[in-house]
Amino acid sequence: MRFERREHRSTLLVIATPILAVVAALAIAGVLIALAGAPVFQAYWKILTSAFGSRLSATETLTRASPLILTGLAAAVAFRARLWNIGGEGQFYLGAIAASAASVHLFAGLPSLLQIPLLFAVGAVAGMVLLLVPLSLRLRFSVDEVVTTLLLNFVALLFVSMLIDGVLKDPAAFGWPQSEAVDAAARLPKLLARSRLHIGLGIAVVIAFLIYFVQTRTVFGVQSRAAGLNPSGAVFAGVPLGRTLVIVAMISGGLAGLAGTIEVLGVKGYVTTDLSPGYGYSGIVVAMLANLNPLGVVLAALFTATMFVGADGMSRSMGIPTYIADVTVALSLLSMLVAVFFTQYRIRR
Amino acid sequence: AAPLKVAGIHGSPVENAWNSVLHAALQQAAKEGVIEYVFSEGVSGTDYGRAMREYAEQGNKLIIGEAYAVESEAREVAGEYPETAFVLGSSGKQAGDNFGVFGTWNHDGAYLAGMLAGKMTKSNTVGAVGAMPIPEVNMLINAFGEGVKAVNPDAKLLVSFIGTFFDPPKAREAGLAQIDAGADILFGERIGTADAAKERGIKAVGSLIDYTPRYPDTVFANALWGFRPILNAAIADVAAGKPVGKDYTAYGLLKEGGSDIVYKKGVASADAESAMEAKRAEIKAGTFEVPRNMNEPK
Amino acid sequence: MTETVLDISNVSKRFGDNLANDDISLSLAKGEIVALLGENGAGKTTLMSILFGHYVPDTGSVSVMGEALPPGKPRAAIRAGIGMVHQHFSLAPNLTVLENVMTGTENLWSLGSNVSAGRKKLVEISQRFGLKVDPDARLGDLSVGEQQRVEILKALYNDARILVLDEPTAVLTKLEAETLFSTLKDMAAQGLSLIFISHKLDEVMATADRIVVLRGGKLVAERRAGDTSKAELAELMVGRKVTRPLREASTPGEIVLEAAGVTVRSGGVDRLKAVDFRLRAGEVLGIIGVSGNGQAVLAQLLSGTIGRTAGDLVLFGKGVGDLTVADAVANGIGRIPEDRNRDGAIGEMAIWENAVLERLPEFSKAGLVDRKAGIGFAQKIIDGFDVRGGTPTSRIRLLSGGNMQKLILGRNLIEHPKILLAAQPARGLDEGAVAAVHERILEARRAGTAVLLISEDLDEVMALADRIQAIVGGRLSPSVNAEDVDAQRLGLMMAGEWEDTTHAV
Amino acid sequence: MSALFDILASAGLWAAVLRIATPLILGTIGALLSERAGVLNLGIEGIMTFGAMVGWLTVYNGADLWVGVLAAALGGAMFGLLHSALTVTLGLSQHVSGLGVTLFASSFAYYVFRLMVPVAGTPPTITPFQPLDIPGLSSLPFFGPAFFNQTAPTYLAIGLAIALAYVIARTPVGLAIRMTGENPHAAEAQGVNPMAVRYGAVIAGSALMGVGGAFLTLSAFNSFFPTMVQGRGWICIALVVFASWRPERALLGAILFALFDAFQLRLQTVLNGVVPYQIFLMIPYLLSIVALAVMARRARVPQALMQPYRRGER
């Protein structure tokens, strides 16, 4: 058996495979649900209604998708240029802590219209800086960035933990390790009252379109792709390799930092070490599901959020262990990865 | 009356001692037919707000849980669901009519256990392993230390924090480290500590739940905390249509029957035990109050 | 005829829509040397991969010494005595020579490896066949020629009785190639049977007993070496008469590019040492040399991918300091890189993107790429330079080497550059493609383009260049007129002996 | 200063070091084995979690402790099979598949645990491995309590690391693994099936990871809890780099890291929080990055690491 790359993809294939993947994932999850003694089809229905069946569930799904779009874009942009940024989680946290510290200690009192953009910039820069470290190691010493970015996640998280346990600790938080709450003017406006949905979703979607445009239409987009696919060929064609990768890293790290910023300003208001349930890591999977297409990232993020919020809510209403939510997400991600593969390859003897 | 619909939202897995106290009380109440109980565990800060909202929308009347990592958001949610009563573990204050709080004040028991430990230590060094230096943990460890010093002013207290709420092997390592540093009795604010004591054949004190059955030869005393009195008070308020926006902490005090010490008789000397029992009676009578020191123990 | 050691019968193999091998039968006698000839993509490597078990044939079978080989099992092929030297080296740079050779040769589950026995055997074989290597050297530290030796030793170590070599000389110098072939002949005399693939007809004629020609996946001809000629073979391969174009006399114009005392230092070594040359419009200046002597550095310098350490570059009468890629393109310097897959193309990108990548500023407005114009440009190249096998939007990886080379040539020549820098422009190409590339270069020369041709292939340089300079150890010889020299003289120049052959220009 | 020395001179510290190191040794050599064959396995965190759970559950249901270890190995191998199917057969991106496996294996472990073990107030326990009494050695002064008072799996882990070092450096199968990690095409050309080698290495490596996780529940502790692996898997990934892909150095690296950790816990009792504990925890990660920067020049990274191998594709 071997796999042969498809040169053409039929529309049917592109639509049918992901559906098959979801069906497969739900079938396996169904077995586990049945093991818990719950009626399987009712559980499926609950997954759907818990994700979209009410105002609350729909807004929750969208709220959860927002940071995933940004971390997914961060991964997609970098992977396009073959910059393996596995450090989205760390960049997310650094962005969050930088923005919240800036809001408390630098920009407190500034009006929203001024403060929020400033904080976005601060958070994005923090994410960039964290990614520029492994990038410069790669450019200078040719150190593979997969492991370095991965390791920096833990350094960043410990660093944040140290800050919120030290200099940035909120004195009013009863000793709980968390940062001081951001300025009220720094909180992102809600899209809907009585929900957690904030304008971060809109920002994320707009950025997705922007990136799509940059990648497909601009000189930089073509050059960064060339740099990723064949560095020495790109150099021969006059692509400034180092500069291109630096810009890519800045965009990627910046987006992950921005994700953290938006999450902290939009949802929580302060930083703890459980601000992110792995958004940085999920972003990588989201990006792969989307085949690194920025618009696809929006859909993949929505899909991932739907699966999680749906299954999580289902577990609560069916009274089965909460962990089924993560199981379902993992299964859908894995089967979706396989599905994406089969849209690109066919089996040959 | 139909049983009250109650939901529990646990930030940690329900094996975590603190959550297990809530969980056991809730399960017991459900078994007695007082309430109908559903729960979620291991709910992260990001998901906590949603879980609260979902349970509120599903028609639960009382929601029990922990606001520590989500203090402001929890109050926000309560504001949005005025029909639902929320009673959450918190270091903060109650809010509005439907947001009540409770603290974990089993420091009375810790003080009393400290009195036993102070008399038992031969190295004049005792240890305490805690999660993080947050007020309630500090208060507990400080109370234990005060109890030790009350009977043995020369004794030294070693304190370690493991930096997380839930890593038993790590708590065990921290306990071993204290034993290596000379401690011969450990106060295990965190589960795992007693395993170190057991391994080295010394004695340990448990917190929140009764660890003695689990470590029969090791854990000789426990600073118990019971949630049932708090739960009962909250259920009664909800059933009576009274606002729950108050502080339920006091129901957890020894004086109110919410917490206590349980200990294995005959491990400490008879003198030590009777001195301790005398103090216990004073606390019950309200004539003695264990100091509440929430500063990080040094 | 003596005993038959190998029998390939009725092998067919299809990749997608492409019938790579079409009912091919071939046999090999003990001690015989067979050359396999064919255009790029004719199916030679595919056939050998089937023989070795890398690929499973759709139909047909292979048998060795009368015993059928199970398909798709390299291990079985090795056991049966087949050794293969791959077109692209299959070596691990981080392992030692001995480790590279010994991999897979012992029972995988034995508890220890008999390294000393392995070393002994390797030394023995290397002495017997005259292939000297240091068993404990790290492979990555060896030269390409030495690596080629390790490839062959690997096959011999497995007691190969049939040795298959896929373009073994593509990366070797003429001298290395000659040594290799004399070794191969010795081996054949000792009873080894050989199949080798080559595009170089001289080698084929000089070495093979029998020549087999593939075209479009079919076996189209079989000749004994004595009964054929280069011309006939070229025609059999391509299916029509092929003749390499001839250089007509011309008068060069003014000097367009001049190097005076240019030195390039990198990694603490002077890669180019005070190099001087002058290039005139309408002439071809050939630079010959054994690989590793600085021609790659010279090409990089003029392509704008590295800078000088000392000396001056003068372009159209003006000093340019260091040339960047953008300068080069803007000044009308066309560039054909030595390694088309590594430098000349981004395999996963579309043909049109590859066509415009180095001149994106021309095909963009305000940072936005004009896709339509780019596709139009690519189509013009495809039409004008007879690039077959793809449309502007298909990935360039799908083109065969010859067609990719035509595209690269096209993107440089279509706008009539003033200077063309051509590094090894015909490397690895089949006879038909070579002729096409040469024709284009001479056409550019007729139109007044100044061509700097860097090549290791003396025949190519003698056919195309007006003047020739040799590069040895980073030094450039004075130039000689092509008319005044023969292969022998050039050989001496490449060995660094040019003092007495100087002809000033 | 003397306080620091006292800590280093205490037998308890060294006993703790070996104990803390054991799961790291197992996880690291597991990750190392599969990386040597060219496959990065970021599934390790989840695989260790699953191993911890399934090993414990097996013993809880009445099986012998060693049967628990075996179950953890099998459980790990199962996820190794999944990771290989995705990355070796299909050639999917290894880090993405690994992250997926981690998410799946850990949540699956929690779910199964919760289904199998009814929620009780206190976590149910088993009787874990007890320290082995090695005649003659265990009673030595200092050395006895420091090094010869460990449970059997600790000695097993050390033995396995040494054995793996031997296998990789000195045996034909080790050479085949190295060749596959350096250049799978070359392996194939020598009659070694790189797919099979990768499957084998990933599966065996994952089994080791599973056993590493099981150490936490069968020896270091006696119950299973969700999230109990606490990032130890990621430490192992760092340690592989730190060890420059050599099992014997992985052994040292794990011990060094454990020394940091044990020392840090003891230092708290002395320094009482002068240096934030986070600093200590960061050190192994930062050291690995530095080690990588120093080593990358010498190109000791398996050259085909993370490169999918597809037969018949160039």
Ligand SMILES: Nc1ncnc2c1ncn2[C@@H]1O[C@H](COP(=O)(O)OP(=O)(O)OP(=O)(O)O)[C@@H](O)[C@H]1O
């Ligand atoms: N792995 C593959 N997948 C798909 N098609 C292939 C593959 N390998 C070869 N082909 C097809 O088989 C044909 C023959 O290729 P092959 O490599 O055998 O040519 P060749 O004669 O060795 O060429 P060259 O002289 O350039 O080495 C090609 O034209 C190509 O279409």
Ligand SMILES: Nc1ncnc2c1ncn2[C@@H]1O[C@H](COP(=O)(O)OP(=O)(O)OP(=O)(O)O)[C@@H](O)[C@H]1O
């Ligand atoms: N893996 C592959 N998948 C699909 N097509 C392939 C593959 N490899 C080669 N081909 C096709 O085979 C044809 C010839 O390929 P091949 O590599 O043999 O060309 P070539 O002339 O030998 O190139 P080079 O000179 O670089 O060796 C091309 O059409 C190419 O697209």
Ligand SMILES: [Mg+2]
């Ligand atoms: Mg070829």
Ligand SMILES: [Mg+2]
């Ligand atoms: Mg070929």
